[in-house]
Amino acid sequence: MHKMPHHTSGELVFFVNGKKIVESNADPEMTLLTYLRTKLRLTGTKQGCAEGGCGACTVMVSKFDNHRKEVCHFSVNACLAPVCSMHGLAVTTVEGIGSTKTKLHPVQERIAKAHGSQCGFCTPGIVMSMYTLLRNNPQPSYEDLTSAFEGNLCRCTGYRPILEGYKTFTKEYCCRSNNGSGCCRNGVDNVQEERMSKELFKPSEFVPFDPSQEPIFPSELMNTDKYNRSIQFCSDRVKWLRPSTLSELLDWKSQYPHAKIVNGNTEVGIEVKFKNQYYPVYIVPSHVPELKKVEIKDHGVTFGASVSLTTIDQVLRDQIRQLPEYKSQMFSAVVEMLRWFAGHQIRNVSAVGGNIMTASPISDLNPLFLAAGCKVTLVSRNGSRQVTMDDNFFTGYRKTVVEPEELLLSIHMPHTKEVINFEGKYLKSGVLKSNEYFYGCKQSPRRENDFAIVNAGMRVAFENGTNIISDLAISYGGMAPTTVMAKKTMTALIGRKWDNCLIDEVCQLLSEDLPLSPSAPGGMIEYRKTLTASFFFKFYLRVLDELNAKEVVDTSVPSSFKSSLSSFEKDVIESTQLYQEVKPGQPIEDAVGRPMAHLSACKQVTGEAVYCDDMLPIQGELYLALVTSTRAHAKIRSINAEEAMAVEGVRAFVTHNDVPGENLIPIVDEEIYASDKVYHVGQVIGAVVADNKDIAQRAAKLVHVQYDELESVITIEEAIKKGSFHHPIKAINTGNIQEGFEQSDQIIEGEVRIGGQEHFYLETQAAIAIPKNEDGEMEIIASTQSLTETQKWVAKALGVPANRIVCRVKRMGGGFGGKETRSCPLSAALAIAANKVGKPVRIMLDRDEDMCTTGTRHPMLVRYKIGFTNTGHIQALEVNCYSNAGFSKDLSIAVIERALLEIDNCYRLPNVRATGYACKTNIPSNTAFRGFGAPQAILVTEHWMTDIAVRCGITQQKVREINMYREGDLTHFNQQLSAFNTLQKCWKECIIKSDLQRRRRQVDMFNSENRWKKRGIALTPVKHGIGFELKTLNQAGALVHIYDDGSVLITHGGTEMGQGLHTKMIQVASRALKIPTRKIFISETSTNTVPNTSPTAASASSDLYGEAVKIACETLRERLEPYTISNPKGSWEDWVMTAYVDRVSLSSTGFYKTPDLGYDWETKSGNPFNYFTNGAACTEVEIDCLTGDHRILRADIVMDLGESLNPAIDIGQIEGAFVQGYGLFTTEDHRWTPNGVLLTRGPGMYKIPGFGDVPTVFNVSLLGNTSNERAIHSSKAVGEPPLILATSVFFAIKDAIASARTDSGFTGTFRLDSPATAEAIRMACKDQFTEKFPPAESGTFTPWFVRI
Ligand SMILES: Cc1cc2nc3c(=O)[nH]c(=O)nc-3n(C[C@H](O)[C@H](O)[C@H](O)COP(=O)(O)OP(=O)(O)OC[C@H]3O[C@@H](n4cnc5c(N)ncnc54)[C@H](O)[C@@H]3O)c2cc1C
């Protein structure tokens, strides 16, 4: 271990929520987040990723600006901020602004009441981003609002309710509600249908926001220089030196030449956490005046290297306002680029010097600095020098010309040049105009808060009054190991005219300037090359437009090209949520059918809601860190933990040898700790138990494992080739497939691939194991959807009967299927460790560990042959579905079964041969995910429906309608569809509500007028079967106690993961017991109250547990009846007390099993599903054909949820699922190395939708006047079906692409795999640019990544 010589450490002083913290042992390696959560026990601030990508850890930091004499507030990611960087600052966490015990702050109240908190794990971070915005700007614009959330993610809500709730703080809302138009309030104004309501919350009930009531900044931190003086903090391992003068900085730099300079720590923090870097000395220049200085000069602005990106943005915006346009072109490009650069939390702390010196090949600013020829000043003890940022500045991957002893002092950003002189003449318009133009471009997988795939800075100057190029600078990021300049192109174009003839030549020159080998890091070779040309083309058009406007050239940009000049803007979202109100006369205390807010919402918004890792540590508790395989398939030769065991604070190393019971869990054929062989990267081999997380994780990295590698299978194609499948292979055969094809006029054969999907629950997998050290008892607190399954795994692993193991869960920060089975091996591994050390042990996986070990939605490859008549009627389908199941079976057979059962979606398939293979590969075991195989299958179904329409020359709507199921039809698995007419109703209502016909014409019109931006519109239906395919699982238990004070405690077998199950159960109980919901409580789910529970999954929990709770409550109500009859005027409390005194049992169980369920795969008889949830969605998108970017303009969803138990929760489920499905089919792209290492293992690389991705118009309606006799109180299940409706986004994108292809002369059907990433969209829009960069022949190179 590295040890530092002893230094005197200063006292770290900062304020948290108004309280002064004095820390005499400040640890420079500790983040603010760890300090808040573990030292101050302020667990409201969450860890979702530890890499600045999710915003769950957002806090507000305030400081007194001695110069401006004012307090400034800024949001910060506590996961990246070193606690030492807080010296002299004030931190506000979610606990500091309001609480349920006092009162909620308006930002907390509004998100809770607007239904913007489901699982609640993201909520404190979102609350703090909003709070910071309001502290700086009590009445922000809508643009400010959306910008404030660029650094926050939510996986549950789909963002719409958060934006609607917070829109009430904006200028736009206030001005419109004041002038009475009400058009930016939620809901439509003219709802005429019977009992239909548009109001999910009442803004009029919100507590007004009064900015004068906010906590005041600690006076001790004001008007003092005390905290700006130099200071140092030292631990045994690391030294943190914060100088206050340049001379001191240079002294320390020369004393510690290898010290790490750190500003915002947004790069260094990642290196330390994820790249195993160790820096014994940090030098922090944040308080050195020269590095913080901003100097406005005649020819530009000079920024000190430590100036934050937020300050740069503000200063440049000021300059743009003040300067003539021609001078500020480069500034405008920087400001525009900063819009897409990370989120506020990152920009507030990260420094321009950090961005330059990281020298990342995908830095967003360096291409602009190179194109502008910015000058930087470098200093050392030996003096200073100025260097121009040009092609020589970056010398290699993450290397610059800056010498080791030098520091970056400042950067000068120049004005773009004034007009030189038009030989004394002014242009016709008489205005002196610029002759230099500057633009930046960036394309990333997701528009907001994402790293660039390719970016560029481009500057051109012309000879006086002409379009002859006199100077040209083009630099690209993402095309080489460094930011590079396209030198050949630059030279060749000097003296040339800025006209159309350039384009072809530039494509050729760029490919010479920017050669990318087919195996280049980052992959996407043809796309990246195409982007370089597309960017230049955009630049060309913009400049041409300017030259034309200035009358330098006559050629104008064709009108059909003009829309390509602008990037997508964020419009104010508009939305409607329509549902049927409860019947008149429903008693007020009967909560069923009312849009109640999630019952934990108020605790979630204040940070009081307790998740697994928020639980107070138990005396003597230890922490577990996993040691996992780095090979996809290998024999373990040796494991050496000696070095790890020598680390102070390490208590044990655990392996398969420590398992007292069974290490191999037979049903799934998985080992808890790998004993002999490993079958995927990330498989658990051992675990280190230590005093805390930091020590455990550090020691785990010191365990050395040696392997003998074995041949591995990674992709579906490899598995098919090698016949590597989990058994059984499932099939459904109906009708006569041969006859079907014979009767077909046309046959299409094809293949489509659908990528997997990471669950990305905001709370990663977590558990605590507490051994009781008596009779083999153990308590497990876990973030799991399956308590019984956890109990079984742990009991088997410990070799004890299940009755010794109690498993509990209060709530989860999201599950989505990812905690159905994959949480069980983790709990078992933890239990084994706790058993070994005889002490409580805790674990919460880091995001990257979670993503590498716990599996995803199954990727699928589907090969199909579909026969149909010329009128579009389907005659026969032959389909082979191959899922990538991973190394163990887990639920993969059930998932492939579900895919086969849903391959019809909503259409009659008279003759079918469908076969499903679960491919056995060397990747983590893939598992359940909302929809359970159905979204993949249905995407393919809609794929061929689209193709049939193209082939038959009829509309997609028509082809879907003529094949759509009707009441009484038989499905391909022989289930008769009864009470099914709501599918048609949803479909028709969606057509009307979305105004489809008119908008189709508008889309066509738009497309005929625009060449490089295209729109697409698609309408897709869904029918989703409700119930577990495995009959046994369709059972549920509940336990209801009434205490003698009248309060009611419910426990049932379902778990709460944000979906509002507990809220709905309390609503059901309120009707059954005839009491208000406030008298009823649910504390947690546990195996010692309700045994043998099924996983909370398959959308079925409200149906199952609702009935069980109802039965238990009705039993109790019956027992109380004599007392209500004898005392009709008495209160509930009176009856309960009398019954108690009368010795009546006030506790009851309830048990329910779904009748008439069960499918026999041999005979294809029986019903796999209890009923079907139906719906339809219509989505319109716009794509940028040159870059592959897209946005959703509008989405309309109509769903039949029977008589909804809670319309607010159900609409929340619809919107959240739709946006999650949107992610599945567009941005969420898993990339693997060819040897089975997951590359996309955090929010930095794996892109779930963000705030900026919400449809601009988002309307959701629940079908009125419908009911469902097969589920509790005539409701219908909702969790999974709406996710599938996101197929409408995918096919709207495909529709838009088709138009672009037609313009290039490519008509007919074409393949588009899912996800439709920016890359996929761009490359499908074939044109003169894509043609220039053909792919290398496959098999001639090893790609950087593969899709599995
Ligand atoms: C979630 C997230 C999103 C991001 N998004 C983007 C993005 O969209 N675009 C993009 O370009 N980058 C992005 N980044 C990368 C990063 O934030 C930026 O590069 C940032 O500007 C780094 O600044 P910092 O002050 O935090 O650097 P630090 O981490 O403090 O330092 C970075 C490096 O610069 C060196 N350094 C800093 N100052 C000096 C100096 N004065 N002299 C010599 N060396 C110095 C340090 O020693 C270190 O090697 C993102 C990072 C995160 C975590």
Ligand code: FES
């Ligand atoms: S935990 Fe800090 S941003 Fe995700």
Ligand code: FES
């Ligand atoms: S409520 Fe946002 S992640 Fe669950």
